Amino acid sequence: xxxxxxxAALALVGAHLSFAGTAFAQACANRADLLLCxxxxxxxxxxxxxxxPFNEVAxxxxxxxxxxxxxxxxxTIAGNGAAWLAYLNGxxxxxxEYSNGTAVYNEIYGTAYPDGGQAGGCDDNPMPSAKxxxxxxxxxxxxxxxxxxxxxxxxxxxxxxxxGEPSVTPLGARDEDTSFVTFARKPQGGGTLFLLEADWQDTxxxxxxxxxxxxxxxxxxxxxxxxxxxxxxxxxxxHPLAIxxxxxxxxxxxxxFARLRRSRSxxx
Numbered sequence: 434x435x436x437x438x439x440x441a442a443l444a445l446v447g448a449h450l451s452f453a454g455t456a457f458a459q460a461c462a463n464r465a466d467l468l469l470c471x472x473x474x475x476x477x478x479x480x481x482x483x484x485x486p487f488n489e490v491a492x493x494x495x496x497x498x499x500x501x502x503x504x505x506x507x508x509t510i511a512g513n514g515a516a517w518l519a520y521l522n523g524x525x526x527x528x529x530e531y532s533n534g535t536a537v538y539n540e541i542y543g544t545a546y547p548d549g550g551q552a553g554g555c556d557d558n559p560m561p562s563a564k565x566x567x568x569x570x571x572x573x574x575x576x577x578x579x580x581x582x583x584x585x586x587x588x589x590x591x592x593x594x595x596x597g598e599p600s601v602t603p604l605g606a607r608d609e610d611t612s613f614v615t616f617a618r619k620p621q622g623g624g625t626l627f628l629l630e631a632d633w634q635d636t637x638x639x640x641x642x643x644x645x646x647x648x649x650x651x652x653x654x655x656x657x658x659x660x661x662x663x664x665x666x667x668x669x670x671x672h673p674l675a676i677x678x679x680x681x682x683x684x685x686x687x688x689x690f691a692r693l694r695r696s697r698s699x700x701x
Contacts, residue, residue, distance in 0.1 A: 464500040466490045467653065471508025471530075473634035475557075480633065481653050482646040501526035501653045505634045506533050514540040522622030528652050531588045534628040538594060538601075538619070541626065546597065549590025552613055556584045557638040559631040560648040561605025561616050571604060571618060575651040578644050582608040588630025591617050601628070627652050 467487035469477045477489040480503060487500060493513055495502045499520065504510070504527060517527060518541050529537050535546050562585040564572055580586075585607065591614040595603045598619070605616025619626040629652070641649070 463654070464498050466498045467500050468492050468495055468502040469505065470502055471505035471634075473503070473505045474636045475634050475639070477503070479640060480649050482641075482650065484650050484654055495520040495525055495527075497523060499525055501528060503528050503530070503633075504533060504537055505530050506632075508533065510536050510540050514543070517541050518621070521624035521626055524623035526625050526627065526652065526655060528627045528649075529629050530634055531586070531630060531632040534591055534617075534630050535589065535594050538598075538626070538628060544594075544597075546594045549593050549613075551587065551589050552607060552610070553587025553615070553631075554583065554585045555587035555632055555635070555637065557632050557635045558584050558586050558641065558645050559629060559633045560645045561585070561631075562608035563606045563611050565603045565606050565611065565614070565616075569602060569604060571651070571655070575647065577647050577651070579608070580645065584638070586615075586631030586633065588615055588632065590614060591628055591630060594628070625655055627655075 465488050467477055467481070467485070468490050469480075470493035477487075481487075490499075493502075493504075493509060494516065502520070502525065510533065517537075521527060521541070527537065532548070532551075535548050538544060539546055558580045560577060560580045562580045562582045564579060566572070591603070592612060595601050595614050595617050601617050601619045603614045603617045605614070607613040607615060615630045617628040619628065633649075638645075640646075
């Protein structure tokens with residue numbers, strides 16, 4: 434009887450883990466539309482290469498069919514915070530541009546961080562000239578060479594925002610001054626907000642080289658942050674059903690061990 438209960442509990446937890454895994458897989462599935470919010474001298478077709486195909490849509494209203502949304506410097510940001518947060522929670526990806534990373538973050542999360550100072554060569558290239566946290570899962574999965582300092586893009590410093598938000602990971606900076614953060618990641622639900630300070634909408638460098646296309650492709654296709662495969666089965670601790678199933682399993686095992694100890698004591 435006890436063995437049967439344990440098997441049932443294991444099956445329940447397995448079902449919960451399978452459900453959670455399916456939900457994450459659905460959130461990370463390739464979607465049909467690629468969005469550009471705001472105008473850009475560089476078309477959407479110039480912001481990715483070798484992935485897709487995508488329906489290229491001019492819109493600031495992403496939905497369940499939106500693979501990712503680029504937000505250019507002159508996009509309308511005010512009033513979009515709630516919708517963009519919901520999109521991120523549903524597995525979306527938002528990619529900012531020159532001068533608007535902090536503004537987009539403030540709109541989504543209700544913060545009030547000021548813009549940092551501006552620096553960089555303004556040669557449009559989005560791949561940073563220096564990597565921060567090079568052992569982060571993003572860089573491990575995407576070992577892309579940095580942009581030469583003489584060819585880097587330009588933008589505003591994200592260091593102030595990053596220092597105030599523990600859940601934001603700095604990933605890129607200027608080679609000349611690595612305290613000047615140009616690229617950071619904020620996981621949100623099943624999606625990711627990529628804070629990128631680079632003037633990718635301009636056309637000083639057309640087309641981007643293979644490394645910069647690889648970087649943009651990684652942003653567009655990025656799934657939830659991955660980590661090294663664990664030695665044991667991961668439990669999605671934020672899933673209440675999985676927590677309940679795991680608790681039931683632990684309780685059943687505890688009761689079984691207690692009965693075993695009592696039976697041994699009586700036998701002794």
